[in-house]
Amino acid sequence: MRIDDLYxxxxxxxxxxxxxxxxxxxxxxNYDGVLKKTTGFRGMHVSEExxxxxxxxxxxxxxxxxxxxxxxxxxxxxxxLHYFPSPQEALLEKCSLAEACxxxxxxxxxxxxxxxxxxxxLAHFFIGTLALHVDPxxxxxxxxxxxxxxxxxxxxxxxxxxxxxHTLLVPKEGLDKDFPAFRLLxxxxxxxxxxxxxxxxEPPRTFELFRAKGTCLTxxxxxxxxxxxxxxxxxxLVATGYGKIPHSTLTQTLLEGTHxxxxxxxxxxxxxxxxxxxxxxxxxxxxxxxxxxxAVPKPKLIVVTGFLGSGKTSFLQHYIEHETQNNRFVGxxxxxxxxxxxxxxxxxxxxxxxxxxxxxxxCSLSGQLRAGIGALAQKASPDTILLxxxxxxxxxxxxxxxxxxxxxxxxxxxxTVVDGVNALAxxxxxxxxxxxxxxxxxxxxxxxxxxxxxxxxxxxxxxLANNRCAAILPVVEGNIHPSTLRHSIVASxxxxxxxxxxxxSAPFTHxxxxxxxxxxxxxxxxxxxxxxxxxRKLPKKIYRVKGVVRxxxxxxxxxxxxxxxxxxxxxxxxxxxxxxxxxxxxxDLDKGxxxxxx
Amino acid sequence: MRCAFTKKEAIMPTTxxxxxxxxxxxxxxxxxLGTLSAMGIFSYSPMRAFFLPEAERKMADFGTCKSxxxxxxxxxxxxxxxxxxxxxxxxxxxxVNQYDYNWAPFGDGSGLAKGSYERGIAKIKHLxxxxxxxxxxxxxxxxxxxxxxxxxxxxxxxxxxxxxKTKYLLDSGWSYAWMDECFKREGIDKMLQNNEIEALIISxxxxxxxxxxxxxxxxxxxxxxxxxxxxxxxxxxYIKDSGHTGEVVVAxxxxxxxxxxxxxxxxxxxxxxxxxGEQSLFVNVQDKGLVSITGCCHQGIIKFADTAYKELKYDxxxxxxxxGGLHISPxxxxxxxxxxxxxxxxxxxxxKVGCNHCTGLLTAQKFIRAGYPVVEGTAQHRSKSKAYLxxxxxxxxx
Numbered sequence: 001m002r003i004d005d006l007y008x009x010x011x012x013x014x015x016x017x018x019x020x021x022x023x024x025x026x027x028x029x030n031y032d033g034v035l036k037k038t039t040g041f042r043g044m045h046v047s048e049e050x051x052x053x054x055x056x057x058x059x060x061x062x063x064x065x066x067x068x069x070x071x072x073x074x075x076x077x078x079x080x081l082h083y084f085p086s087p088q089e090a091l092l093e094k095c096s097l098a099e100a101c102x103x104x105x106x107x108x109x110x111x112x113x114x115x116x117x118x119x120x121x122l123a124h125f126f127i128g129t130l131a132l133h134v135d136p137x138x139x140x141x142x143x144x145x146x147x148x149x150x151x152x153x154x155x156x157x158x159x160x161x162x163x164x165x166h167t168l169l170v171p172k173e174g175l176d177k178d179f180p181a182f183r184l185l186x187x188x189x190x191x192x193x194x195x196x197x198x199x200x201x202e203p204p205r206t207f208e209l210f211r212a213k214g215t216c217l218t219x220x221x222x223x224x225x226x227x228x229x230x231x232x233x234x235x236x237l238v239a240t241g242y243g244k245i246p247h248s249t250l251t252q253t254l255l256e257g258t259h260x261x262x263x264x265x266x267x268x269x270x271x272x273x274x275x276x277x278x279x280x281x282x283x284x285x286x287x288x289x290x291x292x293x294x295a296v297p298k299p300k301l302i303v304v305t306g307f308l309g310s311g312k313t314s315f316l317q318h319y320i321e322h323e324t325q326n327n328r329f330v331g332x333x334x335x336x337x338x339x340x341x342x343x344x345x346x347x348x349x350x351x352x353x354x355x356x357x358x359x360x361x362x363c364s365l366s367g368q369l370r371a372g373i374g375a376l377a378q379k380a381s382p383d384t385i386l387l388x389x390x391x392x393x394x395x396x397x398x399x400x401x402x403x404x405x406x407x408x409x410x411x412x413x414x415x416t417v418v419d420g421v422n423a424l425a426x427x428x429x430x431x432x433x434x435x436x437x438x439x440x441x442x443x444x445x446x447x448x449x450x451x452x453x454x455x456x457x458x459x460x461x462x463x464l465a466n467n468r469c470a471a472i473l474p475v476v477e478g479n480i481h482p483s484t485l486r487h488s489i490v491a492s493x494x495x496x497x498x499x500x501x502x503x504x505s506a507p508f509t510h511x512x513x514x515x516x517x518x519x520x521x522x523x524x525x526x527x528x529x530x531x532x533x534x535x536r537k538l539p540k541k542i543y544r545v546k547g548v549v550r551x552x553x554x555x556x557x558x559x560x561x562x563x564x565x566x567x568x569x570x571x572x573x574x575x576x577x578x579x580x581x582x583x584x585x586x587x588d589l590d591k592g593x594x595x596x597x598x
Numbered sequence: 599m600r601c602a603f604t605k606k607e608a609i610m611p612t613t614x615x616x617x618x619x620x621x622x623x624x625x626x627x628x629x630x631l632g633t634l635s636a637m638g639i640f641s642y643s644p645m646r647a648f649f650l651p652e653a654e655r656k657m658a659d660f661g662t663c664k665s666x667x668x669x670x671x672x673x674x675x676x677x678x679x680x681x682x683x684x685x686x687x688x689x690x691x692x693x694v695n696q697y698d699y700n701w702a703p704f705g706d707g708s709g710l711a712k713g714s715y716e717r718g719i720a721k722i723k724h725l726x727x728x729x730x731x732x733x734x735x736x737x738x739x740x741x742x743x744x745x746x747x748x749x750x751x752x753x754x755x756x757x758x759x760x761x762x763k764t765k766y767l768l769d770s771g772w773s774y775a776w777m778d779e780c781f782k783r784e785g786i787d788k789m790l791q792n793n794e795i796e797a798l799i800i801s802x803x804x805x806x807x808x809x810x811x812x813x814x815x816x817x818x819x820x821x822x823x824x825x826x827x828x829x830x831x832x833x834x835x836y837i838k839d840s841g842h843t844g845e846v847v848v849a850x851x852x853x854x855x856x857x858x859x860x861x862x863x864x865x866x867x868x869x870x871x872x873x874x875g876e877q878s879l880f881v882n883v884q885d886k887g888l889v890s891i892t893g894c895c896h897q898g899i900i901k902f903a904d905t906a907y908k909e910l911k912y913d914x915x916x917x918x919x920x921x922g923g924l925h926i927s928p929x930x931x932x933x934x935x936x937x938x939x940x941x942x943x944x945x946x947x948x949x950k951v952g953c954n955h956c957t958g959l960l961t962a963q964k965f966i967r968a969g970y971p972v973v974e975g976t977a978q979h980r981s982k983s984k985a986y987l988x989x990x991x992x993x994x995x996x
Binding site: 100 | 618621675680683690691827830868870874925927928931932935957958961
């Protein structure tokens with residue numbers, strides 16, 4: 001690996017040199033859209049209070065990861081890795097009581113952002129280390145992760161409940177902390193290896209796993225800590241190396257004195273890594289560059305709907321500017337010719353705009369949308385496509401075609417912009433307005449600053465009566481940060497988080513490589529009771545279902561909204577000619593699985 | 599001292615778990631670590647020592663000057679954002695090497711993303727720097743979207759405490775045609791010819807700040823050029839190929855002093871389009887405070903202001919003025935509420951601010967609405983808004 005390709009300064013084996021290297025890798029990772037998708041990377045923050053440290057978040061974990069350069073020796077720069085759990089998450093129960101108290105403090109997240117400046121945070125929440133070795137002359141780069149399957153602390157004399165002297169919070173010689181540290185190293189490993197693959201277009205030369213006996217800590221009632229070998233815990237070392245020369249000496253240096261054994265290919269952990277998208281062996285069992293190295297991300301599709309005067313245009317303008325500031329390109333598809341649309345001059349720059357012909361996008365869909373998105377992607381490869389539907393369009397008609405675009409775009413959400421001030425009147429007057437609210441995944445309640453408390457409560461109630469599943473975000477002048485919007489789209493993050501982090505017996509799983517949507521047309525009416533049971537039993541990997549169905553003994557069609565275990569049915573009054581269908585959004589969808597029960 | 603237990607099963611029985619949960623709910627109401635020891639819980643004492651020295655506020659005294667005046671020669675780096683972003687995306691994204699795009703002036707006729715510095719320069723090298731019109735004609739036929747190219751350049755005049763005025767040229771833009779027109783409009787061509795400009799400072803190797811170098815070379819091939827540490831080999835070669843005959847000074851990472859009250863600081867950060875390193879200008883104006891001038895500030899305003907605060911000593915300990923492009927940070931924050939330039943800027947209490955197109959129009963307008971001391975421009979010569987300090991506009995500090 002050419003180190004000077006990573007950055008053109010001569011690498012110095014100093015604290016500043018290692019920090020610059022880490023900073024460079026992290027910033028470059030920021031610029032890569034595919035990396036975010038395949039690793040769930042959700043952003044980072046650098047703090048330089050007292051000393052430089054980085055915090056990162058990933059989709060599948062609710063907490064915050066921390067990295068800092070802890071020390072340096074002749075061979076390695078040693079980074080320490082931390083995980084600061086969210087006070088709400090189940091993982092916190094595996095942390096020590098001291099850590100749990102810290103996490104429940106009201107200013108915890110603010111402190112986490114600058115964790116190097118807080119001794120308590122440096123002393124706790126440790127999950128493992130990353131030792132880096134760089135040898136520019138030999139074009140060699142080596143990183144070894146070390147972590148324990150369980151970080152354990154025993155309370156020799158137990159811990160007594162402060163208010164109930166006969167209750168022990170931790171029994172004598174019981175565990176105060178029993179944290180699955182190694183599991184939390186996985187997203188970081190996945191992230192760095194994917195970054196290196198995409199930056200260097202090279203596979204690792206070395207990839208080896210070792211195991212050794214782990215250690216645990218115990219404390220007594222005087223607060224004295226002792227370290228001991230813990231028969232139950234295991235310490236793992238994962239070595240990854242790039243470049244021209246072998247790295248075995250480096251690994252041996254790290255393993256000295258530990259009696260570590262190499263893990264062979266049959267071990268489940270090894271098997272797990274072999275499923276990583278950056279890991280591929282050729283016929284001779286050598287690591288090769290995988291397709292991930294060259295993957296180009298599909299644009300995200302966000303459907304923006306809203307009544308005339310709702311503030312849709314302002315929302316689009318703010319969204320575009322935020323994305324542009326982050327060097328991302330937004331393409332717009334509008335289906336209003338000559339109507340009040342986006343004024344390029346107003347925004348100081350043009351964005352790529354495609355206008356759809358022939359009236360309402362939602363009435364004459366076949367092929368239109370595909371052609372429009374295709375044309376946009378050809379012209380400009382946008383990161384996000386905003387499809388602005390006309391102010392009187394019914395997004396349900398749109399929904400049934402969205403899954404057919406799965407190969408072109410990643411459907412993200414239907415966003416409905418609602419004029420808070422006129423909402424109540426609009427509910428009364430226009431069924432289309434009601435449909436727009438019902439179809440939404442996110443509702444932006446605009447002009448929220450103009451609503452008094454009573455009206456606001458009424459508007460919320462009315463919206464909820466029409467859509468219990470959407471996130472409702474109050475906004476002013478349509479201004480909302482695109483990331484806030486994204487994170488409010490319920491389901492993907494919490495679903496996958498629960499898959500990986502909470503279940504004891506869950507096999508290690510990789511982050512999704514792509515969520516897809518699947519449409520099932522329904523030819524016969526359903527039985528309401530059976531359908532409700534069916535929805536309740538849906539596996540977690542399906543996290544959204546939207547559609548229009550007919551029930552036996554019901555004259556009208558019903559709208560179905562299912563998100564994250566919650567669902568509701570809403571009767572449509574005039575939808576006699578609506579197609580009946582369901583769109584499922586999740587991962588690993590298999591069409592056969594759906595057609596059966598329905 | 600050995601532990602008494604080794605093979606014990608690590609169980610956390612449910613009653614303990616429930617008790618623990620209840621206890622922790624109460625913990626949110628303010629049990630500090632200090633009160634835990636009474637119950638037998640101890641803070642995990644750090645078993646690891648961190649050997650690295652901690653950073654403190656250095657407050658290096660780099661001198662004082664009387665005033666600084668910035669004339670914007672051109673802030674319109676390009677004219678159509680969708681064309682530019684379309685090219686970047688089409689070429690493969692933000693990590694692709696800028697020299698490979700087949701953009702002006704390094705077009706070789708083979709189309710987007712199939713170019714190289716060597717093939718591009720070969721077409722025009724013999725014409726640099728004295729036959730720029732001819733070169734630009736060739737460039738137009740070989741490059742992708744050549745008319746979208748504009749460029750950034752500014753004239754910075756430092757007035758010393760004794761009243762002596764020194765001129766620096768900050769950056770040299772992109773398009774030969776456009777930059778030559780701007781140079782002539784502002785009289786930069788004559789200043790260069792008359793040796794009135796002390797040095798050309800290149801903020802960073804980006805196409806819109808650096809690739810118009812031959813235009814400066816046409817009028818002053820001998821001028822001292824100050825580049826930040828982090829240029830790639832193509833950039834270093836281009837300085838030679840542009841016909842430069844003078845001295846090249848590399849401003850290493852960190853602070854570099856140029857005259858009393860004026861220094862630059864090179865930030866070691868990677869930037870989009872395979873560029874590395876950006877230097878920003880700091881001027882300490884007597885009785886006013888620190889004035890910061892950036893080309894783009896890709897390192898982010900947070901890093902930029904934090905660095906100034908930690909490293910430099912300036913009058914009244916006050917961040918006085920700011921001119922240039924503004925990005926919050928090269929990172930995308932995991933908490934979007936911190937990705938707010940309006941709030942971030944407010945923390946530093948600047949007294950005089952000039953924005954350009956890098957800031958973003960809606961953001962500049964938000965600054966104005968938030969009551970920030972934004973100096974507005976005249977929106978002339980293809981600059982798009984008065985909220986920017988635009989082409990031909992001037993801002994003085996001190």
